[in-house]
Amino acid sequence: MKIAELRATPVAIGDPPLRSAFGLHAPFALRTIVEIETDAGVTGVAETYGGEAPLRAFARARPLVLGRDPWELTRIRVDIEKAERVTGNGHAWEARKLRAPALFAAIEVACLDAIGRATGRSVCDLLGGRVRGRVPFAAYLFFKQGGDDPWGEVMTSEAIVGEAREMVRRYGFRSLKLKGGVIDPDREADAIQVLREEFPRVPLRLDPNAAWSRATAHRVAKRLAGALEYLEDPVPGLDAMAEVAATAPMPLATNMCVTAFEHVPEAVAKRAVGIILSDHHMWGGMRATVELGRLCGAFGLGLSMHSNSHLGISLAAMVHVAAAVPELTYACDTHYPWQIDDVIKGGKLRIEHGEVAVPTGPGLGVELDRDALGRLHDEYTRSGLTVRDDVAEMRRRVDPNWRPHVGDW
Amino acid sequence: MKIAELRATPVAIGDPPLRSAFGLHAPFALRTIVEIETDAGVTGVAETYGGEAPLRAFARARPLVLGRDPWELTRIRVDIEKAERVTGNGHAWEARKLRAPALFAAIEVACLDAIGRATGRSVCDLLGGRVRGRVPFAAYLFFKQGGDDPWGEVMTSEAIVGEAREMVRRYGFRSLKLKGGVIDPDREADAIQVLREEFPRVPLRLDPNAAWSRATAHRVAKRLAGALEYLEDPVPGLDAMAEVAATAPMPLATNMCVTAFEHVPEAVAKRAVGIILSDHHMWGGMRATVELGRLCGAFGLGLSMHSNSHLGISLAAMVHVAAAVPELTYACDTHYPWQIDDVIKGGKLRIEHGEVAVPTGPGLGVELDRDALGRLHDEYTRSGLTVRDDVAEMRRRVDPNWRPHVGDW
Numbered sequence: 046m047k048i049a050e051l052r053a054t055p056v057a058i059g060d061p062p063l064r065s066a067f068g069l070h071a072p073f074a075l076r077t078i079v080e081i082e083t084d085a086g087v088t089g090v091a092e093t094y095g096g097e098a099p100l101r102a103f104a105r106a107r108p109l110v111l112g113r114d115p116w117e118l119t120r121i122r123v124d125i126e127k128a129e130r131v132t133g134n135g136h137a138w139e140a141r142k143l144r145a146p147a148l149f150a151a152i153e154v155a156c157l158d159a160i161g162r163a164t165g166r167s168v169c170d171l172l173g174g175r176v177r178g179r180v181p182f183a184a185y186l187f188f189k190q191g192g193d194d195p196w197g198e199v200m201t202s203e204a205i206v207g208e209a210r211e212m213v214r215r216y217g218f219r220s221l222k223l224k225g226g227v228i229d230p231d232r233e234a235d236a237i238q239v240l241r242e243e244f245p246r247v248p249l250r251l252d253p254n255a256a257w258s259r260a261t262a263h264r265v266a267k268r269l270a271g272a273l274e275y276l277e278d279p280v281p282g283l284d285a286m287a288e289v290a291a292t293a294p295m296p297l298a299t300n301m302c303v304t305a306f307e308h309v310p311e312a313v314a315k316r317a318v319g320i321i322l323s324d325h326h327m328w329g330g331m332r333a334t335v336e337l338g339r340l341c342g343a344f345g346l347g348l349s350m351h352s353n354s355h356l357g358i359s360l361a362a363m364v365h366v367a368a369a370v371p372e373l374t375y376a377c378d379t380h381y382p383w384q385i386d387d388v389i390k391g392g393k394l395r396i397e398h399g400e401v402a403v404p405t406g407p408g409l410g411v412e413l414d415r416d417a418l419g420r421l422h423d424e425y426t427r428s429g430l431t432v433r434d435d436v437a438e439m440r441r442r443v444d445p446n447w448r449p450h451v452g453d454w
Numbered sequence: 455m456k457i458a459e460l461r462a463t464p465v466a467i468g469d470p471p472l473r474s475a476f477g478l479h480a481p482f483a484l485r486t487i488v489e490i491e492t493d494a495g496v497t498g499v500a501e502t503y504g505g506e507a508p509l510r511a512f513a514r515a516r517p518l519v520l521g522r523d524p525w526e527l528t529r530i531r532v533d534i535e536k537a538e539r540v541t542g543n544g545h546a547w548e549a550r551k552l553r554a555p556a557l558f559a560a561i562e563v564a565c566l567d568a569i570g571r572a573t574g575r576s577v578c579d580l581l582g583g584r585v586r587g588r589v590p591f592a593a594y595l596f597f598k599q600g601g602d603d604p605w606g607e608v609m610t611s612e613a614i615v616g617e618a619r620e621m622v623r624r625y626g627f628r629s630l631k632l633k634g635g636v637i638d639p640d641r642e643a644d645a646i647q648v649l650r651e652e653f654p655r656v657p658l659r660l661d662p663n664a665a666w667s668r669a670t671a672h673r674v675a676k677r678l679a680g681a682l683e684y685l686e687d688p689v690p691g692l693d694a695m696a697e698v699a700a701t702a703p704m705p706l707a708t709n710m711c712v713t714a715f716e717h718v719p720e721a722v723a724k725r726a727v728g729i730i731l732s733d734h735h736m737w738g739g740m741r742a743t744v745e746l747g748r749l750c751g752a753f754g755l756g757l758s759m760h761s762n763s764h765l766g767i768s769l770a771a772m773v774h775v776a777a778a779v780p781e782l783t784y785a786c787d788t789h790y791p792w793q794i795d796d797v798i799k800g801g802k803l804r805i806e807h808g809e810v811a812v813p814t815g816p817g818l819g820v821e822l823d824r825d826a827l828g829r830l831h832d833e834y835t836r837s838g839l840t841v842r843d844d845v846a847e848m849r850r851r852v853d854p855n856w857r858p859h860v861g862d863w
Contacts, residue, residue: 116575119582123780164573166525173528173741306752310722332582335741336748343715343749371532 046163050082051110051152053103055095056421057428058386060354062190064200066226066254067449068439069190073428074354074380078388078418079103081155083115089159090413092358092388093151093326097431102148105129115156118332122149146305146329153330154362154409161408168362168409172335172369179400180367181376183220183250184212185352185383186240188227190443200228202236206243212382213244218399220248220274220376226256230454234265241272248274248376255281255301256450262289270294274375275320275349278302281452287315296320300351304328306337313344320347320375323366326359327351331366338372350377357381357389360401361409364394368403388421390414455572459491460519460561462512464504465830466837467795469763471599473609475635475663476858477848478599482837483763483789487797487827488512490564492524498568499822501767501797502560502735506840511557514538524565527741534558555714555738562739563771563818570817577771577818581744581778588809589776590785592629592659593621594761594792595649597636599852609637611645615652621791622653627808629657629683629785635665639863643674650681657683657785664690664710665859671698679703683784684729684758687711690861696724705729709760713737715746722753729756729784732775735768736760740775747781759786766790766798769810770818773803777812797830799823 057073064070075095082088093099109124122145129145157168169175186209191198199208209221221240225233230253237251255278257265262279266289269276275298280289283302290297296319303312303321305328312318321341325334341348350367360381367373376399387393390412394401404410439447466482473479484504491497502508518533531554538554566577578584595618600607608617618630630649634642639662646660664687666674671688675698678685684707689698692711699706705728712721712730714737721727730750734743750757759776769790776782785808796802799821803810813819848856 114579114583116579117583119585119778119780123585170523170525173531174523174526176528176532306748310753313719313722332744333748336745339715339742339745340749340752344719369528371528 046083046085046114046116046159048081048110048113048115049084050080051103051107052080052082053100054078054080054418054422055100055425056388056418057095057425057430058354058356058384058421061194061196061383062192062442063187063224063383064189064227065224065435066256068435068447069442070354070435071430071433071438073424073430074384075425075430075433076356076359077103077151078358078413079151079155080413081110081115081152081159083159083163085163087159087162089115089155089157089162089408090358091151091154091158091362092356094147094353096433099147106148106152110152115159118153118156121152122329125149125152146333147327150326150328150330150333153332154325157331158408165407167365167403167405167407168331169365169368169403172331172366175368175403176371177368179402180364181219181400182379182396183222183376184209184216184218185378185380186212186221186223187383188224202232202239205236206239209240209244216382216396216399220250220399222250222252222378224254225251226253226450226454230257230261230265234268237269237272250275250277250298252277253279253454255279255452256454258453259285259288261454263292266293266295277322283311283315283317285452287317290317290319296347298322298347298349300324306340309340318346320349322349322351322378323373324351325362325366326353331362334366335370338370342372347375348373349375352378352380354380354384356384357387357394357411358409358413360394361404361411364401364403365409386417386421388414388417455492455494455523455525455568457490457519457522457524458493459489460512460516461489461491462509463487463489463827463831464509464834465797465827466504466834466839467763467765467793467830470603470605470792471601471851472596472633472792473598473636474633474844475665477844477856478851479763479844480839480842480847482833482839483793484834484839484842485765485768486512486560487767487822488560488564489822490519490524490561490568492568492572494572496568496571498524498564498566498571498817499767500560500563500567500771501765503556503762505842508556515557515561519561524568527562527565530561531558531738534561555742556736559735559737559739559742562741563734566740567817574816576774576812576814576816577740578774578777578812581740581775584777584812585780586777588811589773590628590809591788591805592631592785593618593625593627594787594789595621595630595632596792597633611641611648614645615648618649618653625791625805625808629659629808631659631661631787633663634660635662635859635863639666639670639674643677646678646681659684659686659707661686662688662863664688664861665863667862668694668697670863672701675702675704686731692720692724692726694861696726699726699728705756707731707756707758709733718749727755729758731758731760731787732782733760734771734775735762740771743775744779747779751781756784757782758784761787761789763789763793765793766796766803766820767818767822769803770813770820773810773812774818795826795830797823797826
């Protein structure tokens, strides 16, 4: 079996005006749909980061991938790593999308989908088989501006509780995560405490995206003792995280200061984090996530899963890998309920009782809807967006003088 | 595809009177040949530790394995881990053979062989594909008693050089490892220096199997500066290894004080070792070895491969996994040239230019020779051996008052 074609199609999906520590989501989230055609008559599909940078990366990878056997995954990875070897700036968001692990990850998922279709096996089976048939997800609660969406403005504790109630009513979530770093840290702690009262048995998480100062993190963490399952990235960088972790009554989690295997040793040495949020898109793929699980198990680190705005292909991949990793014992993050549209046939994957069943059928178990792909690609072209920029969007729509907090709130 | 039968056949293979820090190899090395029959008409095969303890372990595992899908590997692993959960004594050699990782490893290899045969793919492909088509091995040089074998007595530097010359002539090895802990440490250092002169460009290793004291290890390591690629397990335990590593001019390697994932964090924190010797038989299988490679890469640890006396099925598995792990950059250990017999069709696998080519054909690419299996099983029965005991053998044949050195030489 040989790879005959690699195709990367940029798409834009309608996204509500969600707030983050960085600013505001644009009206469209950008993604890339990756297809690998083989000479065996099967095609594999994957989904990854959007915008121009990934498109350039896939154009660079094309000659490394064409003519290869999709089973030859590690060699393709090593070749991409060699070709993409760059120095510095490994942590910046836009740079990460360009890095070899993200580029290889999308190609790997598409190859595994193709292999699954060729062998009649689920991608999950190619990762060692499932240890769970249904994968729990957390509701992803956001502060948000009002807009065309039915959720309205959500900028108070009361509105967050209303959003949480609706998320739980619709999807049955049994974990709740609040995206923080948006309003005053003590007001976000208020929101957590109101959620705690409203959902007394539901694990809660708060993610200020490194907007807080160490002093704020110490104070708020102490205040939220007993209320949080984990506190995610309260402060920027491993040193600050380590300082907060030393006194925080709950474990700290991260998808910001440990985003690659090479960041783990320093994090371990400094005891900076208790839980790593995996993300197969960023960490180098699904097999890399299985490997990360083993590493976390060995070092006594917890494992959860990070999400960006995404479609059903990414969700299917997230479910397959989460089902295969025994160490992944926390409910996964997902933005999926916030995106109305999708590129898969049969409508969006269902979240029931807060869980997504591992798709049945070979490969990822989802089929690309070419009409939907064409339509969302047209949206991409029309949107004029080529990069995610929450800061610019915030300045444009809400506050021309906006400057995100980075470790200073 | 379901597992319909799990069969474990004990075998004994003729073994020359090799000396180790523990004592003397018995006339037979014990191994177990594991077969998994599936309802899809394919059978998978594996090879692991021998004697009674593994047989009891496979008998315990049988009900956990029958009726399972061979692709369901992680679930089988988790179930075996639960069933085998025992406390303490995780480092003792005999106990290790009984531990869940070793038990699962053999089942995993047989399952991967069956999956490879069912899909027409090489086991190497099931591990992410090969990054090298030929796997380099090191000559495994032993001091030895004289006996029925053609190698004669080897108890001096000169005899070791003669053995090395013959190993290189026959197999083309381009790395040499000397099993130490047998004669006075300074005489072993002499042997290394004579090898260094005789083979000036060949990487050399010395493995005293933790027989030395810290003072001896400091002194001999200093004396062998520039002569050794690595010094393997000079002293027992992570604390002693860390103390020696702090001043040794070459990296320390281990297959004794880091033999499971849970040993890695302490080894890393203490900077006790630079190189881990993987062994899929002991570390929980071939996928676990891929995962160990990722972990070593992340933590800047080198990766090599350990060997016990073994047949061609183990060698094939070692070659498949070594071919699939990019981080495994050292020549692997193998006892294979010391064993004349085999259980695979077509005679022993060939070592040429010090390398073994990844076997072609589906699965492991080797076929069990049932006549040979029956013959070596009869040898097992006749041998009366049920456990490896180099100490008892040494007392019986060489020195009734033998007591192995453990960190005191």
